[in-house]
Amino acid sequence: MTVPFTPDRPDLVRRLRAAGCVYAEDEADLLLDAAHSATALSELVDRRVAGTPLEHLLGWAEFCGLRVAVDPGVFVPRGRTALLVDAAVALAGPAPAVVDLCCGSGAAALVLAHRLAPRWLAAVDIDPAAVACARRNLAALEVPVFQGDLFAPLPTRWRGRLDLVIANAPYVPSDAVPLLPAEARQHEAPVALDGGPDGLAVLRRVIVDAARWLAPGGHLVVEAAERQTDALCAELTAAGLLPTVRHDDDLDATAVTARRPS
Structure with missing residues (x-):
């Protein structure tokens, strides 16, 4: 039987805010959407807390209402x-x-x-x-x-x-x-x-x-x-x-x- 993936969103928000993420709630939701397992979420959060840009983790950035792919190392559109x-x-x-x-x-x-x-x-x-x-x-x-x-x-x-x-x-x-x-x-x-x-x-x-x-x-x-x-x-x-x-x-x-x- 598969155990449901039930992440602790409040704890995730606290971790992101402690790391200096200004929009911790929004980032938490995006990371939760991107992760399909506890292991994947843990890896994403660890990398975000360590300073990897959110857009590089997600693989995309929103710009002028469009979703734009952003690869690692590439300038993130502001x-x-x-x-x-x-x-x-x-x-x-x-x-x-x-x-x-x-x-x-x-x-x-x-x-x-x-x-x-x-x-x-x-x-x-x-x-x-x-x-x-x-x-x-x-x-x-x-x-x-x-x-x-x-x-x-x-x-x-x-x-x-x-x-x-x-x-x-x-x-x-x-x-x-x-x-x-x-x-x-x-x-x-x-x-x-x-x-x-x-x-x-x-x-x-x-x-x-x-x-x-x-x-x-x-x-x-x-x-x-x-x-x-x-x-x-x-x-x-x-x-x-x-x-x-x-x-x-x-x-x-x-x-x-x-x-x-x-």
Whole structure:
């Protein structure tokens, strides 16, 4: 006779809260749904208490209302990046040509594929693990995911013809990376976090190339820290792009958009 699996939810919540999980009740329910035996639950909880991101344990993250697969080691999409996606959607015209740089799991491209009707949509990442994950998320939509450094792997025929480029590039200053939560610095690829001495090293390269890859009237949309916006806008202006800053207090998020003049 099989003994029913009857987990102690209150004890699970207490363990998660003691480990510093802010949303312990919600996490407990998700872990209970994912585990089909006491042994499996015990393993999941032990790993969560030890600091493994919940999304890596579940194998997915919720982003903008969609469930996105997230493999171990791959950057977990943050809720704040919804502002970047919303800003991009607001700027997109009909049937845009869109590229998602530093795509990670492909979460933003997945949402844009559903919200827009792009004539082209592609994603790019330099990390092989991220590329494999993004390809899995975007396969059903037949969205190509290129492995390489920013614009480098894209077909050259797209240069000067992109209507929308988004980039959730790394923007954490190098000396601040050790101060990130352990979930990020121990379980996500450093290349997805470290933005160089002032956090803008990768974004500067995105800006310079975007000025060449965008069509006249096209837009670049990037995520950044609020304290970086003055420097970022100066870089965009120097590249001949016209910047605008958007901030959302509820999401604690900042997005910078920039248009290539017609």
